[in-house]
Amino acid sequence: MSVSAAELTAKKCTACEGDTPAFTKDRITEHLTAVPEWELADDGKLIRRKYKFKDFVTAMAFLQKVAVLAEEEEHHPDLHLTGYKNVAIELSTHAIGGLSANDFIVAAKIDKLPV
Numbered sequence: 001m002s003v004s005a006a007e008l009t010a011k012k013c014t015a016c017e018g019d020t021p022a023f024t025k026d027r028i029t030e031h032l033t034a035v036p037e038w039e040l041a042d043d044g045k046l047i048r049r050k051y052k053f054k055d056f057v058t059a060m061a062f063l064q065k066v067a068v069l070a071e072e073e074e075h076h077p078d079l080h081l082t083g084y085k086n087v088a089i090e091l092s093t094h095a096i097g098g099l100s101a102n103d104f105i106v107a108a109k110i111d112k113l114p115v
């Protein structure tokens with residue numbers, strides 16, 4: 001059963017232990033429909049969204065908003081700034097070496113941030 005963005009944004013991340021199983025392909029597919037801007041990468045171990053901003057300051061301001069959200073959720077994406085105004089955000093659950101609900105919750109919340 002597919003999951004909606006509203007369901008994801010209504011949730012909070014929960015602490016993820018190493019014994020939590022990573023999402024299967026089916027669960028990933030169900031969750032990806034809620035965050036269609038995100039691509040699956042690294043053999044299903046992470047999801048990525050790319051942004052192009054008009055300038056460096058705008059890109060950095062957006063990264064700062066993502067950082068605040070990550071701290072609130074206690075789940076932290078890898079943040080990349082390339083070409084001084086292009087941002088790539090990667091989400092995976094390091095504790096389990098794959099994807100968990102936390103990644104999709106944070107992705108859905110990032111999608112709601114003003115750009």
Ligand SMILES: C[C@H](O)[C@H](O)[C@H]1CNC2=NC(N)=NC(=O)C2=N1
Pocket residue numbers: 014015016074075076077091092093094095096
């Ligand atoms: C206790 C706390 O929830 C963990 O250390 C968190 C911190 N942020 C994290 N972020 C990510 N992306 N993966 C993790 O496994 C992770 N673990």
